[in-house]
Amino acid sequence: MSQHEPLGFGHPKVQRLRRLVGRRSARYDEGAFVIEGPGLIAEAVAAGWSIEAQFVAPGGTPVYGASQVFELGVGVIERVASTETPQPLLAIAAMPARSLGDLVRPTFIAVAAAIADPGNLGTILRSAEAAGAEAVVTLAGTVDCYSPKVVRSSAGALFHIPVIGPATPADLSAMGLIVVGTSSHEGVAYSEFDWTQPVAVMVGNEAHGVSDDLAVDARVTIPHRGRAESLNVAMAATILCFEVARQRTHHASRS
């Protein structure tokens, strides 16, 4: 432990934690964000992310060797964390500097176009990572991937796949990717599309879908056998990402 007196709610370090949990602008001003709970913090450490400090509440245990450790006083973490019954450990991590230029000849990118719900973006990260996408690119209007709810709902996928943005469809086209927008009602059936090409698979806003204003090279749709509108955007992203992976596995085994 690097200090002996537990930090109270008014301590500048605690106030900084609170700002990083609550405000996107604070996160980007400082290039830092908060990870909640020992499981996710350990996963970030294992994946090589830089942890600046850990804050342990009474009853908690810091992740060994990861960073400086500060103790929080009784009742402090409940006023700072994003959940009602927080786990007794928070960490501040540094946001990595990332740009599309980091991607060398990408062949499979997932694109979140104005995704508003943190849980949906978290699921998109999980699906893209599990299906082997090289990155998730966010377009303008997408919820911050470093917001506490996205960090939590990504279940650690955030630490294993680069998230880059905001970008535009033109940026992706310029990298040689075919930009494929998903639609709930128009386009070719997703399983008829050739996903072995270099693709950027774009899913859109929960209410409005992929905007007509976005320049896409193709549109695909997921045919429903049941009543319309029962798939949400996160489920659609999961189906599409795994169709990309499936086609590439079969393509590789045939050639």
Next chain:
Amino acid sequence: MSQHEPLGFGHPKVQRLRRLVGRRSARYDEGAFVIEGPGLIAEAVAAGWSIEAQFVAPGGTPVYGASQVFELGVGVIERVASTETPQPLLAIAAMPARSLGDLVRPTFIAVAAAIADPGNLGTILRSAEAAGAEAVVTLAGTVDCYSPKVVRSSAGALFHIPVIGPATPADLSAMGLIVVGTSSHEGVAYSEFDWTQPVAVMVGNEAHGVSDDLAVDARVTIPHRGRAESLNVAMAATILCFEVARQRTHHASRS
């Protein structure tokens, strides 16, 4: 309106509502459950479900012609509904009597084996319904499909696909279905399996998967390209149900 004095929290009808929201045993004793919010209630009505009564809070509007309507007093719905900020309408619906015998030569059943999380069961219902499954069958230990959180998270799919249970794998085998268990680590790759056969696609408990005690005819797994364990059971069910649909579409177009 069928009465003039709004019902208070202590009224027997309100206490019944509260029991049906909160207790599985009360739902099955009475063969009734609660649907929350005008959107879901309207969807149930449109799908032909029998609504016994509607309870409208101040500011709410009942679904026209669906049932008897009762008014709730100020502050009552907040003490009865399952959400913190409820929509101002609840309905009591009759549970349909259903059994495996209703299914005539089924070819595609989704099976929930000890699914504990209501949100996951809701997503399984959505995926199964959208992919064209004929029913969702629940095995022992699965959360009640008529619990308020499942009703809500199914986004209406509950009203469009029969949910039947509890059943056993032997019941499904006896109907001529190949019972396919999903595993996070063993079995044939799901995309190599022939889903054009009559199948019961089984997903298992969030922590323990499909129990070894369950008699399955085959096991499939979803290969991950990324870090292990990033798909949850609801995402797995979505991928599997849509692979069944995809193979059948392709099979049909080839034959």
